[in-house]
Amino acid sequence: MKIDKLVWKYQKYGTFTIFFVFLSILLILLLIGPIVYILFQEDPMVILQTMSTDYVIQAIINSFMCSFFSTLLAIILGVPMAFLLAKYDFPGKGFLDSLIDLPILIPHSVAGIILLTAYSNHGLFGQFFNLFGFTFFDTYLGIIIGMFFVSSPFLIKGTRDTFLMVNPNYEKAARTLGASRFKTFIDVNISLTWRGIISSAILCWARGVSEFGAVYILASIPITGPVLVYFQFEGSGLSAAIPTAISLVLVSFFIFIIIKIINRTPKNRREA
Amino acid sequence: MLELQNISKKWQDFNLDNINLAINEGEFFVILGPSGAGKTLLLELIAGIHYADKGKIIYNGKDITLLPPHKRNCGFVFQDSALFPNKKAWKNIAYGIRLQKRIKYKKVMEKVIEFLKLFKIEHVANRYPSTLSGGEKQRVALARALIINPNILLLDEPLASVDYNTMVQLKGEIKRIHKKFKPITIYVTHNRLEAMSLADRIAVMNKGKIVQVGTPDEIFRNPQSEFVAKFIGFDNIFSGTAKFNKEIGLSEIQIDSMTIYSADKLYGNVKVCIRPEDIILSRQPLKSSMRNVINGTIVKIDDLGTLFEVSINIGTIIKVLITQNALLDLGLSVGSKTYVNFKSAALKTIM
Numbered sequence: 001m002k003i004d005k006l007v008w009k010y011q012k013y014g015t016f017t018i019f020f021v022f023l024s025i026l027l028i029l030l031l032i033g034p035i036v037y038i039l040f041q042e043d044p045m046v047i048l049q050t051m052s053t054d055y056v057i058q059a060i061i062n063s064f065m066c067s068f069f070s071t072l073l074a075i076i077l078g079v080p081m082a083f084l085l086a087k088y089d090f091p092g093k094g095f096l097d098s099l100i101d102l103p104i105l106i107p108h109s110v111a112g113i114i115l116l117t118a119y120s121n122h123g124l125f126g127q128f129f130n131l132f133g134f135t136f137f138d139t140y141l142g143i144i145i146g147m148f149f150v151s152s153p154f155l156i157k158g159t160r161d162t163f164l165m166v167n168p169n170y171e172k173a174a175r176t177l178g179a180s181r182f183k184t185f186i187d188v189n190i191s192l193t194w195r196g197i198i199s200s201a202i203l204c205w206a207r208g209v210s211e212f213g214a215v216y217i218l219a220s221i222p223i224t225g226p227v228l229v230y231f232q233f234e235g236s237g238l239s240a241a242i243p244t245a246i247s248l249v250l251v252s253f254f255i256f257i258i259i260k261i262i263n264r265t266p267k268n269r270r271e272a
Numbered sequence: 273m274l275e276l277q278n279i280s281k282k283w284q285d286f287n288l289d290n291i292n293l294a295i296n297e298g299e300f301f302v303i304l305g306p307s308g309a310g311k312t313l314l315l316e317l318i319a320g321i322h323y324a325d326k327g328k329i330i331y332n333g334k335d336i337t338l339l340p341p342h343k344r345n346c347g348f349v350f351q352d353s354a355l356f357p358n359k360k361a362w363k364n365i366a367y368g369i370r371l372q373k374r375i376k377y378k379k380v381m382e383k384v385i386e387f388l389k390l391f392k393i394e395h396v397a398n399r400y401p402s403t404l405s406g407g408e409k410q411r412v413a414l415a416r417a418l419i420i421n422p423n424i425l426l427l428d429e430p431l432a433s434v435d436y437n438t439m440v441q442l443k444g445e446i447k448r449i450h451k452k453f454k455p456i457t458i459y460v461t462h463n464r465l466e467a468m469s470l471a472d473r474i475a476v477m478n479k480g481k482i483v484q485v486g487t488p489d490e491i492f493r494n495p496q497s498e499f500v501a502k503f504i505g506f507d508n509i510f511s512g513t514a515k516f517n518k519e520i521g522l523s524e525i526q527i528d529s530m531t532i533y534s535a536d537k538l539y540g541n542v543k544v545c546i547r548p549e550d551i552i553l554s555r556q557p558l559k560s561s562m563r564n565v566i567n568g569t570i571v572k573i574d575d576l577g578t579l580f581e582v583s584i585n586i587g588t589i590i591k592v593l594i595t596q597n598a599l600l601d602l603g604l605s606v607g608s609k610t611y612v613n614f615k616s617a618a619l620k621t622i623m
Contacts, residue, residue, distance in 0.1 A: 169354035
């Protein structure tokens with residue numbers, strides 16, 4: 001009976017699909033396997049203890065809050081640009097497009113060197129912002145800028161793609177019905193894409209939280225999660241870093257899931 | 273009155289070229305043309321969604337060429353209805369008037385209910401667009417466009433994506449609504465039958481140019497070019513040379529080896545156009561007033577559902593529409609010899 005069912009399923013899906021499923025399972029094992037594996041390398045009680053240690057909590061808060069502000073900055077500056085990229089054709093658009101990808105391409109340690117050169121107290125940007133009393137070397141601002149540099153492309157690209165998905169006739173309808181440009185932007189472009197924008201923002205935020213290289217070089221203090229794990233590893237070896245590493249995985253994953261659930265699209269509101 | 277003066281516009285693959293039109297107050301004006309003619313672009317220029325490269329748009333003596341769309345008071349109905357997917361039907365309808373300043377909520381609701389009733393869509397008021405049928409969507413879209421009491425109503429192929437029965441119903445509805453509110457209505461379509469039954473006047477458009485403007489009767493009886501003739505259903509168009517014969521009071525037109533007669537006075541190179549439904553087939557030459565009797569051989573018979581299209585080789589291929597009864601009565605099949613008969617007055621000639 002069971003064999004019959006298997007044979008039937010095999011015929012239904014065919015060798016091609018089953019082979020692809022096999023490859024996908026292999027991929028999941030390679031990617032997710034190590035994450036699951038590390039979870040079992042430590043006594044749950046030790047993990048709980050680590051998670052409730054002050055400096056671990058502080059590092060996690062630093063990571064989350066700095067990435068939140070970096071994402072906020074990316075939204076304020078990135079959404080208008082994403083809109084322009086989605087709606088207008090202009091000379092150099094293709095070039096600008098690849099320029100935005102540049103931070104993704106640059107190795108993160110190199111990004112850190114670039115940022116440190118520009119934002120240190122001797123750099124051009126650092127000197128300029130010093131006029132207003134801002135410093136970046138080993139400050140929260142430094143962390144935010146480091147995260148912003150590597151994560152904002154995710155927001156810009158994602159937001160542009162959601163703008164592109166909206167039928168341009170909605171805008172035209174709103175305009176002819178008497179809505180100004182700005183009103184149309186809010187009523188149509190934003191209200192039909194805010195879920196997509198938030199999805200991109202989550203991605204941007206997650207990328208910021210996970211950033212190590214750029215942040216470590218520009219502002220290793222105040223300590224963020226990834227930097228803390230690195231310090232523990234450097235100072236006391238692998239086993240010392242594991243509890244904190246596990247804590248970071250669990251907390252990040254938990255927050256990520258929660259935001260994703262909040263951000264689900266209700267069925268009846270989907271585009272007609 | 274709405275006037276377009278020397279309007280030119282290049283946009284993507286479309287190219288409007290020196291468009292001149294004057295549309296009267298309360299007129300139902302149809303722009304007819306094949307896809308790619310630039311009809312939608314012209315409509316969007318009138319709405320202000322695009323601006324012309326050259327030329328002027330004048331409404332009641334006021335130059336509105338560069339007026340932004342939200343100040344033009346044009347209602348726009350799209351082929352895909354473009355209802356806001358995140359708003360229920362009634363909120364879609366209310367959108368335009370809620371933007372008007374100093375309008376009370378109670379007044380908005382009164383108006384919305386009035387328009388829901390007018391278009392017989394009270395039952396869908398609380399539903400999201402994705403749950404509506406094609407016909408219901410277009411009714412909501414019409415209500416949304418008309419509730420702002422537009423000076424100009426622009427309709428971009430509003431019936432192109434609904435089923436036949438809904439199309440017939442909505443066509444009646446659009447006519448009724450136009451009579452009630454009498455805005456300047458500009459209706460874009462590629463469907464000649466829609467144009468014929470709705471229009472006060474028609475402009476035929478091709479490749480970004482207006483090629484002929486006139487009443488439906490003028491366009492359909494008297495096309496001025498081969499393109500218009502073909503587009504409005506003269507499926508048979510032949511080139512020939514004509515000579516007027518005083519003795520019989522008819523023009524003789526030589527098409528290859530064949531001579532046909534026209535009631536018009538013609539000289540030189542002409543195009544001869546004949547509608548496939550104006551031709552009668554017979555087994556024997558008909559003894560009637562019909563001047564043109566030509567024999568030929570059937571090369572193809574296509575079933576069009578209600579009618580049959582018969583292609584006959586008379587030296588060149590001519591297409592004829594006949595009913596199934598006629599086809600059976602005459603016992604015609606591919607390879608049959610038959611006579612093609614048509615009146616000299618059924619010919620439309622273009623010099």
